[in-house]
Amino acid sequence: MDRTLTVALHGATGRMGGNQHLIRSLLAIIQQGGVPLASGDTLQVEPILVAREEEKLRQLALEVAPQQIGRAVEFSTDLEAVIADNRVDIVFDAASTQVRPRVIRAAVEHGKAIYCEKPVAVELAEAIQLAELCETAGVKNGVVQDKLWLPGICQLRKLRDEGFFGEILGVRGDFGYWVFSGHDPQRPAQRPSWNYRAEDGGGMIIDMFCHWQYLLNDLLGPIAAVLTHAKVDVPQRIDEAGNAYQCTADDAAYAIFEMESGVTCQFNSSWSTRVRRDDLLTIQMDGTQGSAVAGLRDCWVQDLASTPTPVWNPDVPQPINFCEAWRKLPAPPVEENAFKTQWELFLKHVAGEGDFPWSIRAGAAGVALAQAGLLSAQERRWVSPSELLT
Ligand SMILES: NC(=O)C1=CN([C@@H]2O[C@H](COP(=O)(O)OP(=O)(O)OC[C@H]3O[C@@H](n4cnc5c(N)ncnc54)[C@H](OP(=O)(O)O)[C@@H]3O)[C@@H](O)[C@H]2O)C=CC1
Numbered sequence: 326m327d328r329t330l331t332v333a334l335h336g337a338t339g340r341m342g343g344n345q346h347l348i349r350s351l352l353a354i355i356q357q358g359g360v361p362l363a364s365g366d367t368l369q370v371e372p373i374l375v376a377r378e379e380e381k382l383r384q385l386a387l388e389v390a391p392q393q394i395g396r397a398v399e400f401s402t403d404l405e406a407v408i409a410d411n412r413v414d415i416v417f418d419a420a421s422t423q424v425r426p427r428v429i430r431a432a433v434e435h436g437k438a439i440y441c442e443k444p445v446a447v448e449l450a451e452a453i454q455l456a457e458l459c460e461t462a463g464v465k466n467g468v469v470q471d472k473l474w475l476p477g478i479c480q481l482r483k484l485r486d487e488g489f490f491g492e493i494l495g496v497r498g499d500f501g502y503w504v505f506s507g508h509d510p511q512r513p514a515q516r517p518s519w520n521y522r523a524e525d526g527g528g529m530i531i532d533m534f535c536h537w538q539y540l541l542n543d544l545l546g547p548i549a550a551v552l553t554h555a556k557v558d559v560p561q562r563i564d565e566a567g568n569a570y571q572c573t574a575d576d577a578a579y580a581i582f583e584m585e586s587g588v589t590c591q592f593n594s595s596w597s598t599r600v601r602r603d604d605l606l607t608i609q610m611d612g613t614q615g616s617a618v619a620g621l622r623d624c625w626v627q628d629l630a631s632t633p634t635p636v637w638n639p640d641v642p643q644p645i646n647f648c649e650a651w652r653k654l655p656a657p658p659v660e661e662n663a664f665k666t667q668w669e670l671f672l673k674h675v676a677g678e679g680d681f682p683w684s685i686r687a688g689a690a691g692v693a694l695a696q697a698g699l700l701s702a703q704e705r706r707w708v709s710p711s712e713l714l715t
């Protein structure tokens with residue numbers, strides 16, 4: 326038997342709302358015939374697209390959706406009416422960050438299940454309030470933590486579980502790429518301008534530390550303290566309308582995370598760097614018995630036996646090709662989109678099958694790390710995220 330969950334997809338016209346959540350997740354689920362449940366039933370999903378711009382919505386609902394699933398889907402510019410609609414089971418928000426608390430509150434008022442993009446809010450106090458609100462109302466809730474299902478990260482987790490590393494000693498994360506400022510009309514900025522304005526909820530720390538929190542927590546347990554140096558490397562950029570604006574949000578952040586386990590993790594996150602590594606995000610984990618480097622999709626390993634023996638001598642050309650000493654792991658047989666995988670888990674959870682630990686409360690822990698990072702950068706000192714949660 327089929328059961329259908331109707332999802333109000335707010336922010337459908339945005340990059341994430343349109344590409345990852347509509348096209349690669351919800352429409353892909355419809356296209357595959359739904360989500361099989363353990364009960365033998367199949368869970369279907371029906372999106373209602375919501376945003377402010379009717380023309381963009383019309384194009385997604387009446388042109389993009391039919392190309393993928395052979396029929397149109399519903400759309401609306403009236404968020405309040407859609408949230409209040411009795412047919413809607415889940416309210417999902419992927420609009421810009423500052424709008425999120427308002428959407429979550431409205432959804433709770435109407436007793437809907439809530440799922441949203443990260444960060445759940447810019448301010449920690451607000452993120453905690455939202456978690457409490459959902460818990461008190463007893464509504465099912467969740468936050469996107471997509472990196473947990475990236476194929477490269479899944480390989481890293483598997484290596485840890487198999488004991489490949491021996492004793493884990495340290496982790497190094499390198500994230501980012503060059504984001505064009507927009508001054509050259511031939512090379513427009515490839516990210517929305519609000520990301521570079523603190524007053525609009527932008528900034529590297531609030532954007533990426535949420536990801537680093539759940540990733541590190543999953544791989545190594547809780548983060549005890551963070552030390553961050555943040556910068557605005559590119560002070561002026563050009564916005565979507567072609568106007569120059571001052572960048573008020575950090576676009577580079579250099580952080581050391583000290584784990585409760587004693588492991589040290591060091592993460593560079595930058596929109597002002599050029600890539601000379603295997604992927605836009607690489608995470609290297611070093612242990613006594615071996616090391617691994619995970620990119621978004623691939624993972625490379627080097628065990629103790631294949632570790633080269635370098636000798637420092639700048640007077641001769643480097644005799645070792647270090648890249649050759651790494652072995653690329655075979656790709657897993659089925660590679661699913663990480664957002665889609667998490668969507669399926671949330672849909673099943675709402676249908677009564679399976680826990681969903683990636684809650685708004687879990688999202689608030691990400692905001693706590695971001696706030697700790699910002700405070701550390703401002704006051705130039707180590708900050709413990711748990712200090713801010715008490
Ligand atoms: N998990 C991940 O990997 C990622 C998550 N994100 C998160 O996703 C969210 C969206 O980011 P992204 O897609 O890059 O941003 P975009 O700027 O591309 O999209 C923002 C969306 O928000 C809507 N919006 C903006 N302001 C308002 C407002 N005042 N009221 C209602 N709607 C509004 C826009 O709608 P309209 O068309 O009406 O203007 C648009 O649909 C952010 O919270 C970000 O942190 C972002 C990137 C990656």
Ligand SMILES: O=C1CO[C@H](CO)[C@@H](O)[C@@H]1O
Nearest residue numbers: 443472516520532533536
């Ligand atoms: O996870 C992410 C990956 O990178 C994006 C931009 O390229 C970020 O905005 C985002 O939050």
